[in-house]
Amino acid sequence: MSNVSATILAGPSDLNAKPFASAAVHPFQTDDARLQRIHTKVMAGERLNTQDGLDLFGTGDILAVGWMANYVRERMNGNICYFNVNRHINPTNVCVAACRLCAFGRKKDTPGAYTMALEEAWETAASGYSEAVTEFHIVGGLHPDLSLEYYLDLVRGLKERFPQVHLKAFTMVELSFLAKRAKLSTRETILKLKEAGVDSCPGGGAEIFSDRVRHIICDHKIDGGEWLEIAREVHQAGMRSNATMLYGHVENDEDRVDHMMRLRALQDETGGFQTFIPLAFHPDNTPLQHLPKTSGLLDIKTIAVGRLLLDNFQHVKAYWQMLTPKIAQIALRFGADDLDGTVIEEKIYHDAGATTPQGMARTELERLIREAGREPVERDTLYQRVSRNAASFTVNV
Numbered sequence: 001m002s003n004v005s006a007t008i009l010a011g012p013s014d015l016n017a018k019p020f021a022s023a024a025v026h027p028f029q030t031d032d033a034r035l036q037r038i039h040t041k042v043m044a045g046e047r048l049n050t051q052d053g054l055d056l057f058g059t060g061d062i063l064a065v066g067w068m069a070n071y072v073r074e075r076m077n078g079n080i081c082y083f084n085v086n087r088h089i090n091p092t093n094v095c096v097a098a099c100r101l102c103a104f105g106r107k108k109d110t111p112g113a114y115t116m117a118l119e120e121a122w123e124t125a126a127s128g129y130s131e132a133v134t135e136f137h138i139v140g141g142l143h144p145d146l147s148l149e150y151y152l153d154l155v156r157g158l159k160e161r162f163p164q165v166h167l168k169a170f171t172m173v174e175l176s177f178l179a180k181r182a183k184l185s186t187r188e189t190i191l192k193l194k195e196a197g198v199d200s201c202p203g204g205g206a207e208i209f210s211d212r213v214r215h216i217i218c219d220h221k222i223d224g225g226e227w228l229e230i231a232r233e234v235h236q237a238g239m240r241s242n243a244t245m246l247y248g249h250v251e252n253d254e255d256r257v258d259h260m261m262r263l264r265a266l267q268d269e270t271g272g273f274q275t276f277i278p279l280a281f282h283p284d285n286t287p288l289q290h291l292p293k294t295s296g297l298l299d300i301k302t303i304a305v306g307r308l309l310l311d312n313f314q315h316v317k318a319y320w321q322m323l324t325p326k327i328a329q330i331a332l333r334f335g336a337d338d339l340d341g342t343v344i345e346e347k348i349y350h351d352a353g354a355t356t357p358q359g360m361a362r363t364e365l366e367r368l369i370r371e372a373g374r375e376p377v378e379r380d381t382l383y384q385r386v387s388r389n390a391a392s393f394t395v396n397v
């Protein structure tokens, strides 16, 4: 097995790469003049702008938007659909933030609040290990009493016990909180966590960067500018990260497009983002539970617009846990090239009323992908192919 090192992403994909066959099979068609203009740009590999993003969200012609997103998806990633075998570990749900979007966080010493002792967290990890996971995805609440040392020990202990498993751990929000508690800069905190064994960072906590929206859905979190600044520092420390966008609550088209444009600008600078992950808001059990759930159309359109605007992100993930396997499968023809993972034990959306299963067997994931006409490829966190035999896996570099 080879150790995987973090190399910074190249820029936009190779526009000369041969698109997969779909575009030839179904010619582009629309009677929306705005989309005809965007189509010309897409075919020329020209970058889309804010107005294009608004026009894409504003149109009812989802098939034309999907055609273009699919074209770009195939130009960048061919016919491949990636998935990985991972386990989520949420060490605590105790959180000082009280975000209105969240059903997972609890105040300390209130019913349902939990915090894992280190041994417990390592045991949780071990129960996924039997599935030969290649990644632990570790995020949790902002606990007022857990020190940076707890997290450093957690990470060291995981690396010691599971040296070949990639640790994708801690959002920009957690990094900011841990730094403040430890009275260190975020840069120092990132370096300490990296030294302890963190390999990359997940994309959570980005929500929507607009201040107006953040005041409503996550008032006490770091603002959008801080989220981006810490992501920049993560990339400068030589680690990759992902970027999410939570949609389907009180944001509008402008807020979504603005969010994507700000991500794209940082990606131009660092190249450190791997994947864009639109997250559909689940209102149940949150203070925003009066809001309706996202529609299938918005789910699909958000994936497609993400694929079209974020020309410097190599991957767009249709996270099946959030979208449902049915919508995620359709998204594979509307711009997405990744379904995330088998995910053992998901808590954040299930606390918010998600009715999807807590995990999915790899054979089922592969079946969904094949049925969408795509080729399933198991990846590790850094998108390197994983080959397996009955007893072990190898990362092919």
Ligand code: V47
Pocket (backbone or CB within 6 Å): 101, 102, 103, 104, 201, 202, 203, 204, 205, 206, 207, 242, 243, 244, 246, 277, 279, 280, 281, 282, 283, 286, 319, 340, 348, 349, 352
């Ligand atoms: O930041 C919280 C969101 C995120 C709700 O990087 C909610 O590979 C919907 O970031 N309804 C955490 N969403 C999850 C996350 C993630 C997931 C999968 C893969 C990756 C990756 C990252 O979940 C939070 C927040 O945006 N969230 N509550 C809710 N009620």
